[in-house]
Amino acid sequence: MLIEVKNIIDKIKTEISSLKEKLSYEPKLVSLVVEPDESTKSYLNSQKRNAKKYGINLEIIESSDLIDDLRKYNEDDSTDAIFVARPLKKGFTELDIAQYINPEKDVEGVSLYNIGSMFYEKELFVPCTADAVVKIIEDTTDVKGKNIVILGRSTTVGKPAALMLQRHGRDATVTVTHTKTKNLKEIAKSADILVAAIGKANFVDRTFVRNGMIVIDVGINVVDGMIVGDVDKGVSEICQLTPVPGGVGSVTTAILMRNVFRAAINKKGDL
Numbered sequence: 001m002l003i004e005v006k007n008i009i010d011k012i013k014t015e016i017s018s019l020k021e022k023l024s025y026e027p028k029l030v031s032l033v034v035e036p037d038e039s040t041k042s043y044l045n046s047q048k049r050n051a052k053k054y055g056i057n058l059e060i061i062e063s064s065d066l067i068d069d070l071r072k073y074n075e076d077d078s079t080d081a082i083f084v085a086r087p088l089k090k091g092f093t094e095l096d097i098a099q100y101i102n103p104e105k106d107v108e109g110v111s112l113y114n115i116g117s118m119f120y121e122k123e124l125f126v127p128c129t130a131d132a133v134v135k136i137i138e139d140t141t142d143v144k145g146k147n148i149v150i151l152g153r154s155t156t157v158g159k160p161a162a163l164m165l166q167r168h169g170r171d172a173t174v175t176v177t178h179t180k181t182k183n184l185k186e187i188a189k190s191a192d193i194l195v196a197a198i199g200k201a202n203f204v205d206r207t208f209v210r211n212g213m214i215v216i217d218v219g220i221n222v223v224d225g226m227i228v229g230d231v232d233k234g235v236s237e238i239c240q241l242t243p244v245p246g247g248v249g250s251v252t253t254a255i256l257m258r259n260v261f262r263a264a265i266n267k268k269g270d271l
């Protein structure tokens, strides 16, 4: 069966409407793009559609000098929020972004300040996809004490999701796996909840799961022009599975939009 994310998105929409009432202008989001791959283009499509829907002034900029652009938009008072799309060009690392981006405009929660706050269980801005994964799991089941296996340890998804799920008050037991993990299928099968964030189309099939598991498919892979997840759709015959598209991706974008309003209001000191 497929996990419905509509009520999560409706909750975020309601939050955005109340935030909007505190703003007298369209907040501005600058999305810096370096080396867009298909999944990045899919995200930018989603950002364009949602920015129009929610009333955000979105500027997508091909960045030739990322650090220069970060400095420029950090200081530009008309810019409320900054997003830097991955993948990055050779020579730039995620640590560069973490160090240079203004934490108050860092609506993806990737800055040293926001990541550090999350580490100490104070979630200001957190990576939107990890936030989406947590929200979907919390909406689907009680997290406390559950065994959660995460496939992938990226800074955007795997690592922050693991930290957030084991936070006091959520209290999951989290196993993070990667390319060097041995017996991956056995570990995956031992989970109550499996999060797939590896970037390999249909990689997770029924040999990775047991009846009744909750499977969160973060994957956004473009195969023959179609968006497919990291999890084979056949898994939904025996598990609860988030759809791709229409699952984690759509919640991620809604959260990013909400964070833009939060950043603009923070700037005014109203939050």
Ligand SMILES: NC(=O)C1=CN([C@@H]2O[C@H](COP(=O)(O)OP(=O)(O)OC[C@H]3O[C@@H](n4cnc5c(N)ncnc54)[C@H](OP(=O)(O)O)[C@@H]3O)[C@@H](O)[C@H]2O)C=CC1
Residues within 6 Å of the ligand: 039, 129, 151, 152, 153, 154, 155, 156, 157, 158, 177, 178, 179, 180, 181, 184, 197, 198, 199, 200, 218, 219, 220, 221, 248, 249, 250, 252, 253
């Ligand atoms: N829906 C959404 O909102 C979002 C979707 N995505 C999608 O999620 C997927 C993952 O993205 P992202 O986290 O940025 O990816 P990265 O490429 O940054 O990380 C992939 C992770 O998966 C691990 N991995 C790769 N292959 C295997 C394997 N065979 N077995 C176990 N682990 C493996 C890697 O391990 P190692 O560290 O050892 O290399 C790495 O940790 C992509 O499809 C991306 O498009 C990303 C962001 C948001």
Ligand SMILES: Nc1nc(=O)c2c([nH]1)NC[C@@H]1CN(c3ccc(C(=O)N[C@@H](CCC(=O)O)C(=O)O)cc3)C=[N+]21
Residues within 6 Å of the ligand: 039, 040, 041, 042, 043, 045, 046, 084, 085, 086, 087, 108, 128, 129, 156, 220, 227, 244, 245, 246, 247, 248, 249, 250, 252, 253
């Ligand atoms: N710094 C950074 N953070 C990211 O979170 C990030 C990134 N870089 N680079 C690219 C990947 C990919 N990604 C997607 C998120 C949502 C959709 C999304 O909303 N997809 C819609 C369909 C969108 C469409 O119609 O094309 C859906 O799944 O329903 C897609 C892709 C975020 N990424």
